[in-house]
Amino acid sequence: MPMNSSQEQPQPLGRVIGAVKDWVGRLGEIWVDAQVVEIKRRSGATQFMTFRDRVANMSAQVTVSSLVLDAAGPLPEGSRVTARVRPRLWDRTTSLSLECLELHVAGEGRLLAQLEQLKRKLQAEGLFEEYRKRRLPLLPRVIGLVTGKDSDAERDVLTNVARRWPAARFEVRHALVQGPNSAESVMTALARLDADPEVDVVILARGGGSLEDLLSFSDEGLVRAVAAARTPVVTAIGHERDFPLVDFVADLRASTPTDAAKRVVPDHAVEVAGLHQATSRLRRAIDALISREEHALQAVRSRPVMVDPTSAFAAHYERLSLLRHRLSSSIDRTLRAEEADLRAAVTSIRALSPKRTLERGYAVLVGPDHESVSSVADASAGERIHAYLADGELTLDVVEAHQKEQHG
Known part of the structure; x- marks a missing residue:
C-alpha cells in the first residue's frame, strides 16, 4: 500500500527506508546470468564481488560467503557465471546489493576452471618443474x-x-x-x-x-x-x-x-656468416700472434749478447783480472808474513839448539854405552867417556870423580 504524506505531514525517513527494505525483501531469490569483473577477498567469512551485465552497461555489488566462492572453483576475473541471488537493502547506507547463495562458472569459464584445476594437479606432481626441461640438440x-x-x-x-x-x-x-x-x-x-x-x-x-x-x-x-x-x-x-x-x-x-x-x-646463412667471421677473427688473431712473436724475436736478436756473444765476457774478464791481482797480492802478503814467521822461528830454534850451546864452550858427555852423562854419579874413575864439542869429539878417561856438596 502506498504511504500517505504531504508537506504538512511528511513520513519519517527511517519508515520510508524500512518500507523499501521490506519491499526489496519480498522480491525473493532469482537466478542471474552475469560476468564477474572484480573479486575482493578478505580474511573474514564474507567476500565481495562485482557483477556486470553481459550486454547492458549495468553492474551490482555482490556479497558471498567464502564457502560458496571456494565451491565454485577457480574463478578468474572476467568469467561468465550463473548465480542464485537475493537482493538486500542495507539500513544505514540504503545501498542495494545482491547476496549470492549459489555460484557456478558458465560457458568458457567452466572450461577454464576445469583446466585450472587440472593444471594445479599436474603442477603439484612436479610435471612443470624447470629441471625436467631438456636442452634441444644443436642440429638434429x-x-x-x-x-x-x-x-x-x-x-x-x-x-x-x-x-x-x-x-x-x-x-x-x-x-x-x-x-x-x-x-x-x-x-x-x-x-x-x-x-x-x-x-x-x-x-x-x-x-x-x-x-x-x-x-x-x-x-x-x-x-x-x-x-x-x-x-x-x-x-x-x-x-x-x-x-x-x-x-x-x-x-x-x-x-x-x-x-x-x-x-x-x-639459420644456415647466419651460421655461414658466423663461420666466416670466426675464421676471419682467427686469422687476425694468428697474424697478431705471429707479429708479436716476430717482434719479440727481433728484440731478442737485437740484444748485445746476441749481436756479439763474446761481449758478455768483457766484464767478466775485467773482474777475473781484478780477482787475479787481488789473489796474487794476497799470496805475496801471506808468503812474506809466513817467511818472516819462519825466520823468527829459525832464529829462536838456532838460539836454543845444542850446537849453539857447544859453540859457547860447552860439551856433551856420553858414556861408553852412549848414554848421556849429566851427573858425576853417572861416571866412575877409570871409565872412558866421549866429549862432543862444537868442532869435534874427544875421548876422555875418568881419573877421579868428585861429587859437589850441596848446601841448603
Whole structure:
C-alpha cells in the first residue's frame, strides 16, 4: 500500500527506508546470468564481488560467503557465471546489493576452471618443474613433426625449416588435432616418433583456434605422454596468447609453428656468416700472434749478447783480472808474513839448539854405552867417556870423580 504524506505531514525517513527494505525483501531469490569483473577477498567469512551485465552497461555489488566462492572453483576475473541471488537493502547506507547463495562458472569459464584445476594437479606432481626441461640438440639428425594433414601449421614448419637449414630431414606423422579422438591420435603419433632412434626432437604443431578447438592439447593423457617422452618435445599450439597445458610440460614452448621452426634448427646463412667471421677473427688473431712473436724475436736478436756473444765476457774478464791481482797480492802478503814467521822461528830454534850451546864452550858427555852423562854419579874413575864439542869429539878417561856438596 502506498504511504500517505504531504508537506504538512511528511513520513519519517527511517519508515520510508524500512518500507523499501521490506519491499526489496519480498522480491525473493532469482537466478542471474552475469560476468564477474572484480573479486575482493578478505580474511573474514564474507567476500565481495562485482557483477556486470553481459550486454547492458549495468553492474551490482555482490556479497558471498567464502564457502560458496571456494565451491565454485577457480574463478578468474572476467568469467561468465550463473548465480542464485537475493537482493538486500542495507539500513544505514540504503545501498542495494545482491547476496549470492549459489555460484557456478558458465560457458568458457567452466572450461577454464576445469583446466585450472587440472593444471594445479599436474603442477603439484612436479610435471612443470624447470629441471625436467631438456636442452634441444644443436642440429638434429631427424625432426619429428606431429600435425594435421595438409594444415597451415605443417606448411609453416616445413617451409621455414627448409629455408633456415635446407639439409634438415623430417619424419612427419599426421594426427587429428581437433575433436573427441584428437588427443589419442596425437599421443599415438608422438609414441611412434619417440620410439624412432633417429628422431632427435619432436614438434607438436597446430594453428590457432578457440578454447574448445585447442582443448585436446590440454588432455591429461597427452600432457603426461609429453612429460614421459624420451625425445625433447617442442609445442607450437595456436597463437602466442594460447597456453594449452601441454605447453607447461614441453621442453620448449614456441609461440607459433613458424617460431618452432626457428627454434629447432639454426639459420644456415647466419651460421655461414658466423663461420666466416670466426675464421676471419682467427686469422687476425694468428697474424697478431705471429707479429708479436716476430717482434719479440727481433728484440731478442737485437740484444748485445746476441749481436756479439763474446761481449758478455768483457766484464767478466775485467773482474777475473781484478780477482787475479787481488789473489796474487794476497799470496805475496801471506808468503812474506809466513817467511818472516819462519825466520823468527829459525832464529829462536838456532838460539836454543845444542850446537849453539857447544859453540859457547860447552860439551856433551856420553858414556861408553852412549848414554848421556849429566851427573858425576853417572861416571866412575877409570871409565872412558866421549866429549862432543862444537868442532869435534874427544875421548876422555875418568881419573877421579868428585861429587859437589850441596848446601841448603
